[in-house]
Amino acid sequence: MRHPKQISDLVNCLAKLPGLGPKSATRLALYILKRPADEARSLAKALVAVKEEIHFCSLCHDYTDQDPCPRCADPKRDRAQICVVESPADLMVIESSGLYRGLYHVLGGVLNPLNGIGPEDLNAQDLLDRLQKALDAGEPIREVLLATGGSPEAESTLSYLLDRLRDFPVQITRLARGLPVGMDLEYVDGNTLKQALEFRREAREPL
Amino acid sequence: MRHPKQISDLVNCLAKLPGLGPKSATRLALYILKRPADEARSLAKALVAVKEEIHFCSLCHDYTDQDPCPRCADPKRDRAQICVVESPADLMVIESSGLYRGLYHVLGGVLNPLNGIGPEDLNAQDLLDRLQKALDAGEPIREVLLATGGSPEAESTLSYLLDRLRDFPVQITRLARGLPVGMDLEYVDGNTLKQALEFRREAREPL
Numbered sequence: 001m002r003h004p005k006q007i008s009d010l011v012n013c014l015a016k017l018p019g020l021g022p023k024s025a026t027r028l029a030l031y032i033l034k035r036p037a038d039e040a041r042s043l044a045k046a047l048v049a050v051k052e053e054i055h056f057c058s059l060c061h062d063y064t065d066q067d068p069c070p071r072c073a074d075p076k077r078d079r080a081q082i083c084v085v086e087s088p089a090d091l092m093v094i095e096s097s098g099l100y101r102g103l104y105h106v107l108g109g110v111l112n113p114l115n116g117i118g119p120e121d122l123n124a125q126d127l128l129d130r131l132q133k134a135l136d137a138g139e140p141i142r143e144v145l146l147a148t149g150g151s152p153e154a155e156s157t158l159s160y161l162l163d164r165l166r167d168f169p170v171q172i173t174r175l176a177r178g179l180p181v182g183m184d185l186e187y188v189d190g191n192t193l194k195q196a197l198e199f200r201r202e203a204r205e206p207l
Numbered sequence: 208m209r210h211p212k213q214i215s216d217l218v219n220c221l222a223k224l225p226g227l228g229p230k231s232a233t234r235l236a237l238y239i240l241k242r243p244a245d246e247a248r249s250l251a252k253a254l255v256a257v258k259e260e261i262h263f264c265s266l267c268h269d270y271t272d273q274d275p276c277p278r279c280a281d282p283k284r285d286r287a288q289i290c291v292v293e294s295p296a297d298l299m300v301i302e303s304s305g306l307y308r309g310l311y312h313v314l315g316g317v318l319n320p321l322n323g324i325g326p327e328d329l330n331a332q333d334l335l336d337r338l339q340k341a342l343d344a345g346e347p348i349r350e351v352l353l354a355t356g357g358s359p360e361a362e363s364t365l366s367y368l369l370d371r372l373r374d375f376p377v378q379i380t381r382l383a384r385g386l387p388v389g390m391d392l393e394y395v396d397g398n399t400l401k402q403a404l405e406f407r408r409e410a411r412e413p414l
Contacts (some may be wrong), residue, residue: 003270003295003299004260004261004270004271004272004273004276005272006253006256006257006260006261006272007257007261007270009249009253009256009257010250010253010254010256010257012253013246013249013250013253014250016246017235017238017239018234018235018238019231019234019235024226026296026299027225027226027296028224028225028226029257030294030295030296031224031225032224032254032257032258033257033258033261033270033295037258037259039220039223040254040255040257040258041254041255041258042216042220043217043220043221043251043254044250044251044252044254044255045251046213046216046217046219046220047217047239047247047248047250047251047254048247048248048251049213049216049217050213050214050216050217050236050239050240050247051239051240051244051247051248052244053211053213054211054213054214054240063210063211063214063240064211065211065212065213066211069211087237088210088237088240089233089234089237092210092233
């Protein structure tokens with residue numbers, strides 16, 4: 001005999017989340033049943049609120065409940081620097097490092113012709129428009145940092161953007177490739193080693 | 208700068224679930240943001256429904272949306288056999304094995320004096336009342352199977368129940384302890400081996 005429909009419904013919904021199979025979804029559902037009703041209600045409310053109140057910032061395309069988002073509207077940030085990232089998750093990683101104080105531009109993915117994802121599916125044209133508009137307004141962008149990841153799709157997205165950005169009077173930078181901190185040379189893969197060699201730099205401090 | 212409050216609220220609620228830390232909760236929240244609003248709404252509805260419509264069966268104390276639960280009300284099940292389990296999760300395990308067709312009694316935990324869980328916190332007295340009532344009604348129970356787990360707390364719960372059930376005219380059984388299927392003797396721990404020896408039985412078929 002199956003368990004009540006309400007429980008299977010919850011298990012089925014939970015099992016759709018990434019990393020949760022039917023077993024862990026069942027374990028979660030039974031946990032939720034054991035906890036006070038308030039906790040389940042808070043989670044339910046948070047789920048609805050996140051979908052109803054969160055949208056994309058029209059400027060940087062990060063998730064926000066305002067438009068423009070508080071980051072784009074913040075006068076204390078360096079408005080002449082744009083960091084281009086694949087996703088809001090990547091933005092969070094850079095933001096929580098505390099190492100960057102400029103603005104962002106979320107692409108919303110990477111080029112992936114095999115999965116039918118072309119330039120028009122990304123916020124790529126919008127990046128060019130944004131640069132042009134700043135230029136026209138006399139507030140030109142100083143640097144565009146292409147902070148895409150290390151996957152082959154990310155690399156070809158980077159090439160595509162480099163190509164499109166060629167004629168803009170702006171410095172285009174990219175994240176360094178090389179040995180991750182703590183990695184022994186002995187264990188490094190050939191491609192990383194190749195990039196660490198290509199990106200090598202003068203080791204002595206200039207006199 | 209933090210992400211919008213709606214997202215942190217969702218992350219905080221998700222991070223309360225067992226097995227989810229802040230990182231995986233953030234990953235889940237961003238996944239939910241990417242998916243259609245319908246999915247989040249279904250999950251929210253399922254969460255509320257499970258807490259509003261599911262309660263304990265007054266007979267077996269399993270989760271149910273009816274009372275008595277469909278299993279307790281099922282005339283096709285063996286009503287003279289009661290399997291005593293720690294939790295609804297354990298009940299599901301036995302039920303989905305398809306090896307048992309009697310009724311159940313969910314204890315709702317195990318004795319744990321260190322955490323302040325005594326007999327009055329379990330559905331133990333209720334088991335005795337249930338047996339007595341069946342006896343008085345002339346529908347005596349034939350067998351009570353104590354299907355508690357292998358933890359020390361479960362063992363002392365079993366001892367406690369054995370003691371309380373001593374005077375009932377009913378067969379009391381417990382799950383066998385021994386080698387799990389597929390386990391080599393070489394890797395077995397001392398306590399399991401001790402129990403496998405204690406539970407050993409005649410290997411030849413009777414003539």
